[in-house]
Amino acid sequence: MVSSSLSAASPVRVITLGHVDHGKSTLLGRLLYDAHALSKEQLLALEKASMAEGKELEPAFLLDAFLEEQAENITIDTTSIPFATINGSFIMMDAPGHKEFLKNMLTGVCAADAAIVLVSVIDGLQDQTRRHVQVLSLLGMQQVIVVINKLDRVAYSKQAFEQVAASMQELFNEFRLPQPRIIPAAALLGENVVSPSAQMPWYEGPTLLQCLELLTAAPSFEQGPLRFVVQDIYRFYKDPLIVGRVESGSLTIGEELVFWPQAGEVRKSRLQSIEQWGASSLKATKATAGQSIAITLSDCLGIQRGDVASSAVDPPMQSHDLCIRLFWLDSGSLSVGHEMILQLGTQRLLARVSSMEHVVDATTMNVNTECVPSLKQHELGDVKFYLEHPLVCDSYHKLPLMGRVVMRRAHTALSRLVGAGIILATNEAVMIL
Secondary structure (H helix, E strand, O other), X not given: OEEOOOOOOOOEEEEEEEOOOOOHHHHHHHHHHHOOOOOHHHHHHHHHHHHHOOOOOOOHHHHOOOHHHHHHOOOOOOEEEEEEEOOEEEEEEEOOOOHHHHHHHHHHHHOOOEEEEEEEOOOOOOHHHHHHHHXXXXXXXXXXXXXXXXXXXXXXXXXXXXXXHHHHHHHHHHOOOOOXXXXXXXXXXXXXXXXXXXXXXXXXXXXXXXXXXXXOOOOOHHHOOOEEEEEEEEOOOOOOEEEEEEEEOEEEOOOEXXXXXXXXXXXXXXXXXXXXXXXXXXXXXXXEOOOEEEEEEOOOOOOOOOOEEEOOOOOOEEEEEEEEEEEEOOOOOEXXXXXXXXXXXXXXXXXXXXXXXXXXXXXXXXXEOOOOOEEOOOOEEEEEEEEEEEEEEOOOOOOHHHOEEEEEEOOOOOOOEEEEEEEEOHHHOOOOO
């Protein structure tokens, strides 16, 4: 039994990756259709779109929301659709397959708890498949399902499936990822998507839906160390309102907060009140991860946008020198000596590239472990930056929300996104590839 609304439990966010035309949108559309997770309006829209193309049912049209996508048969943006079963709730995300759309794909992976990697049994492992698995390795994704699709096109051959499955197992070993569950499927026909396939009696494993129900959501950040990120200060009140978001942990009236960055004197102040928009007349005494609030303090201590509050126990890092595992997206290369704007939350700091190593070649996928002068489009590497002012952060593997950064061009009129990456603690500056 399947519900079209999310259950009370935190949903598992699942990103679907794979080479263009390997059937990602079709797989997700069939999953939602066979799981009876579509509204009447969605069903009517799907039937209408399929009929317009002269097809009985084209599940991909459910995900390819834009008319131009249906005409081109490619996905150009990341689509998110929630659904739930009695055994779990999910947000399914369809990421672009074309290399040109890596920005959207990278954004989706950063927000996901798990991934489905789709591979056509006809085409096998492609360069884009390798890039996607490489990004999963970059971000430390531990929950991955591999679906080998289009088995109907090879007469449900066990041998054809096993050949592609073996190449995927080798790829996951190469990138030091846990071995995934590998499922043979025919997404267009619904084989092994929700129900077991009678066409593949040689496969005795779980269906895709059964695998999804075994996934777990990211742990709650409420139990993590306190990180309150300051977004603004409203000074036209008697006690200035400090507006921000609790990214991790919790804060309680009366507790002592420590504000970062610090230069010399330690900045501490006691929490006087918590203000919430649209709240009742009862004052809140506590705020937890995920809440956007305003607070007042016993002493504002020159607090400004970009500051981060913690408790005295388990504080964040602050550093002028960082090693960032960076995925470069811009057509112009990144070179030693270049200055960039590094952004983490509301912090925006000028950063200069001091060195880079462990660069992965975008064409050959070879890892260069020597110091190199530049990082080219779609390459990734461990890049060391020197910052004009200290960045307040955590390593990505300790606290992902405080360990993800984006890069923008400095000294240009257009401050566009050109790179994204994760912060490595000092003892993590060795490539995981």
